[in-house]
Amino acid sequence: MKGVIISIAPDVSIVDVSHQVAAQDIAEAGFILESALPFFPSGSVHVVVVDPGVGTDRLPIAVRYHSGFIVGPDNGCMIPPLVAARAVDAETGAILDGAAAARIENRELMRDTTSTTFHGRDIFAPVAARLATGVPLEHVGRPLRRLTVPASRAPVSAGGVTRGRIVHVDRFGNLISNVLGTTVSPGADIEIGGRTLHGLIATYQERELAALIGSTGRLEIAVRNGSAAELLDLGVGAEIVISERK
Amino acid sequence: MKGVIISIAPDVSIVDVSHQVAAQDIAEAGFILESALPFFPSGSVHVVVVDPGVGTDRLPIAVRYHSGFIVGPDNGCMIPPLVAARAVDAETGAILDGAAAARIENRELMRDTTSTTFHGRDIFAPVAARLATGVPLEHVGRPLRRLTVPASRAPVSAGGVTRGRIVHVDRFGNLISNVLGTTVSPGADIEIGGRTLHGLIATYQERELAALIGSTGRLEIAVRNGSAAELLDLGVGAEIVISERK
């Protein structure tokens, strides 16, 4: 993919956001994109290749929003960063004012031959490189008004209790949930893996096993100088329950 | 190595093709080079550091072909991409018209002190950086007319039956063989790990365990949303047999 990109746009900076997404995990890809994209300069073109449906009828798409472009499959993994950027409606996937999406249809922007198994190299990379050199979104293909929304894995709240899920395990073994830190009060009880943690801490150093709001703004479970994933034997998908104290 | 390169050629783009080659596996390195190099722009300089013989009498070499340069050890790992580029004869390793090879001998192009264990940093990286800045191949050292050819692992065909091998397992667990897709008919029977698969499919989604022609143009064995390597408990070196139906 990088060879294709620098063949078309020799002067671009290429940054690898992550090679750590569990194979074909759309929810984890969405989380990583949402965490990383706000830190890139305006005008960046982001390419997503978490693409379990490559070669099927899922659409290849390109989306323009206020900070730049995202190119990849219409499988839901772009929804979290685009919702956070107020470019897409979280419930319906509708494109909001100020943003635009297109099907990738113009074969002149793709590689001459396109495989059925590696659209990253043959379709997404060349289209992204051409957007980076100034080709307008309108040349990519017909406009799309609505993106595919992934089956919801958002936290559910009722009666002072919020049920969320672990959506990412980082390389330190910290368990990162889909629960926004702004929705958790500092004194809440947090249950995970049969344990109950009382209240949030500020940094990784304070306690053996602890809950904190991490650098992505989400509720995380961490172990001081160790791996929470190993200690609790938990991973992506595990339930986390937050109870606000009365 | 990157520090050495940007010290000599500050404006080059450096791309990591792969850090996933099994330690010192020359055949896998050759496969990855052959898969990736055609996608890089003309004039690229490629450096190979799969070098089990570092410090012995294997030659450090540089090769110029129509698309650019390859720098590394003369241990056979450059043969697949150079054969595919019609720069080297597959059987004899002879350099073909339009290409040229040189031993790396000119100490002025290397680092001042060279270790016996890391020629990548001390010899290949500085020579590659200098080729990228326009130093001609003729300054590198005496010409070489023939490269070392690896012990053949090419598929063998007889009586409608082709016997090949798995040469790479990608990060999804897909088993990639050395059998070119152009030599397999869509209705062939494919045996691997005690199973027989009837015919090729087009994409990863169609069946549980399936054979397809992957993005590298080779016959691959894949599992829908899973790992064929795990399911079959197979890896690099496993045999694959293709029988054309009568």
Added chain:
Amino acid sequence: MKGVIISIAPDVSIVDVSHQVAAQDIAEAGFILESALPFFPSGSVHVVVVDPGVGTDRLPIAVRYHSGFIVGPDNGCMIPPLVAARAVDAETGAILDGAAAARIENRELMRDTTSTTFHGRDIFAPVAARLATGVPLEHVGRPLRRLTVPASRAPVSAGGVTRGRIVHVDRFGNLISNVLGTTVSPGADIEIGGRTLHGLIATYQERELAALIGSTGRLEIAVRNGSAAELLDLGVGAEIVISERK
């Protein structure tokens, strides 16, 4: 972090030195920095994010020395490269003539909001990017005369016997010690993991299990075409004893 860097300094080259440091291992980080930094061009800005104390009272610092800058936490991981560059005193951590250090205090050089858990992204990356664009060290914060020195893990020598430790296991399984090659004579006996090796070899090819001076200038234990770490079942921290023959 890379998004933050290119937002501030779009034209810099970003090189990943290592993502292989064992989680939060300051000694291994120091070893890798010392091994890699001499190969980078003068004026490079290096960022260290091995930071087990993030969010506690350890200082964020920036150091200028003859070859460029190092930015990161004052936790000892910068000491080995700075001692090797004669910028810091190994025993006391005092900054030596020609070098300078500063606390990172100027909030205008940081991101607008700084998390307590990811100073790499919010403090070190933006300060490094600004140093790369020419902001002087004096704008970063008050000068610091002395850095934190890590608990000593230097080898100890007495009566012709040197006791050192393994400080890094590379991806081939080579065990790399903290013993400088210049202090080991070619005929010394080397004990590790219950085995005694007689004398040094020059390259990885010569013997099954062997001691050699590797590309970092340190004593290493290697296995021909295999992993010394696996064969001996040893890792970072293991003892190595060198006895000079009488």
